Amino acid sequence: MLQILRTYSYVPFPYFGSPIKLNLDSFTRLRCLRLWNTDVTDKWLLDLSHKFPFLEHLELCCCSMSERITISGAQLMILEFTNDSDLKEVNIDAPNLLSFDYCGDHRAIISFLTSSDHLVFNASPVHEFTHGYYSLREFIQNIKPQKVLASLSLSVYHSNGIEQNCLSIQQVSSIPPSIKCLELDSSPRNETLYFRYMDWLLFCCCPKTISFVFQYECGLKPFTVFIYELLMGRKKQELFDYFGDTKCWWHDLKIVKVTYSFNVDENVDFKTTLNALLLPTDDPESVSFSLEL
Template sequence: MILYFAISAEVEKKMDRISGLPKAILHDILARLPEEDSARTSVLSKAWRETWCTFPILSISSNHFFWSQDVTIENSHRLIDKVIDYVERRLLRLHDRGLAIKEFKLMMDYVDHEYMSHYLDLWLNMAIESGCEVLELCLPGGFLGVEYSQDRFYDLPLRVIESKSLTELEFTGGIRVDQAFLTHSIKLYSLRKLTLCNLLFTHEGIIDHLISHCPVIESLTVNYCDVYNPLSIENPEVSRFNNVKSLFLHGLHKLKKADVQGIQEVYLDAPNLDFLHYSPSHSDASFKLNLDTFTNLRSLCLWNLTISDIGDKWFLELFSNLPFLEWLELSHCSLFERINIMSAQLKVFQLLRCSDVKEVNIDAPNLLSLSYKVNNQPSISFWRSSGQLEVKVYSIVDFRYLDSLRKCIQNIKPQNILASVSLFIYQSFPIEPKHGAFQVSSIPPTIERLELRCGPKNEALYFPFMDYLFSCCCPEYISFRLGSYLDSKAFIVFFYETLMGRKEGKCHCSSSNTKCWWHALKIVKVTCSFKIDENTDLKTMLDALPKCFSKGKISFILEL
């Protein structure tokens, strides 16, 4: 008991010393904690309670009070009132003392717009009046079935664009921006970051008009916003909507980062643009993007482009027009069967789900990372490459196409590149292969790393799954990423015991001139990413997983 009080006294002394720090430092400490943890500090002492009462950052999510699936017609107002009461107390406490509200972030998974609109107007007004610098409002969308429901939107007040203090502004979800924004005075002179996602505009020109009055904007995100059309005469109960079709922005000399998705025609006058993520809308119309003007661009992500939009010399022109490009990502694009990448500056190239590509030729002597995720497994040839190159292959195990993974690895040229290959298995199909399907006439190539993010749930497929992998490659390092797709401890144990040669009776040595992969195995060392005694056995590691680390790794280091 004496020891307990001695320890408690020492803890209190340390807490007292922290409590004596300047309030600005204490606020900085709270800012680095999650909202619920920072709120708990108010019970530590009177000094911490005062610190919490004057904390100028409010980040509030409805998930802290209720889950949207638990809301019913009978209890909706009672649950929403919990959020309203909490926000009102926090805002009024600061507002009544004349204290600044530096950040106000509100994320609602469920909202009754008619019931809450008055409060939202009041809260935004209080935040702006107090000199708010960061304002975020995320509401559930107004989309209902195939049409927009007008009563499921919150009408954004004009007061928002009168703030001279705002540096970051983010609106997401069921928010409607009225045509009155076109004629109202915009005073966002300090705004550096603007995010508009899944909003509904009553006029297409509002976005252009709004952004053009943000002279120091550095980061811009416009994703899948829609334009509302007037009610049809034939059916006045139904409203119609279309994607925003175009974005024309001039004079954005400070813009460094742009993320534009769901817009078919984009023109940005941004000579200092450093990063661009672009995806046109899902339509048959051709996209228009002034890529050739971004001469300082270093990172480019292009999604959902089609072959009709990309000419034969597109890649050659791309790298000549963008001489400083270091990062290129192509995702879900319909491209030519063969593409050539030639760049002295390129360091990262990602080819993700571009199913038409069958051959990729890369001449990039400074390339450090290549990642590709495709189902048809193209051939990858490096004309010149860096000694630090890492190749990441994301694949599936599908016993219906037994040669696909093997060809994927064998199609990487030259062979010395294989020493830098990491293979990630992220999906498998539960179909049992035919007996003897994995016999091979040559030793599979050696790769650096194999990471399993999935595994068979059916015990009958344990050995075929493992045998298939090792008929395609011989990894020096195997890891299981836990807490994602793979949660089968039984499979990991089977995997380990097979590596240790305890199940040799199932191998195919008798029907093949090539010895099975595990016969050459000398040492298997087991490690894990969470802190545990290095001499702990595998079973103890697995039993400790839920207590130690929900997303950890167990790894096998192999020596042949």
């Protein structure tokens, strides 16, 4: 019976004494495997494709593993990886991989040895406030090969440390790598830092889309309106007052299209529409800007 099992999920219960010793060697026809808070050895990961030749979906959540890991699978199509340890390097060898969700250390190097041309890559770099300033640009530069960035949706979910990052910007005039989407759920509460925060975000990447996610009242609405008016060319004087003659590449960005996840009245202006959105909501709502230079 074990040989025909297709899906297996394992979550240890810490209050039931020592965790059971997990032996999956008999589950040779697994297609979906989910492991939480489990010790995963390098050898087990290296043998993954041999042990489970039909595995299509692998989820590793808060598992204990070494600083450098390699995940491989000839049939692997979906990989979900969440890790709160100081992981330094993730190597992925999966020629048919269609979806990779990463939530882990912002300093990790992520290398795709092989992957599908249709890959959807979602990343949420985790930042511990005790680590101080961190660079999204460095996180993106640590993703190899660079062609994978065209499929990257980068989620910046944080509130602690925003001000610290805003005050540690390195100006660059060149256009950084293009990514698919930049997703935000928070912003500085101090409106005087809006320009700095925008600069910090777009110092790292050139997104095809910027998406603002609303679920709780966390001060994101005013920042979204600020970005909208900035990209629509309504803050030229403020832009000059802040930057002077210094011109950053993103000053030429334009909004091509605004899309909403909720119903809107086309006759109502953007600011009024956004302020009418009632928060909190049961499910996240979003406003997205499609951009071009």
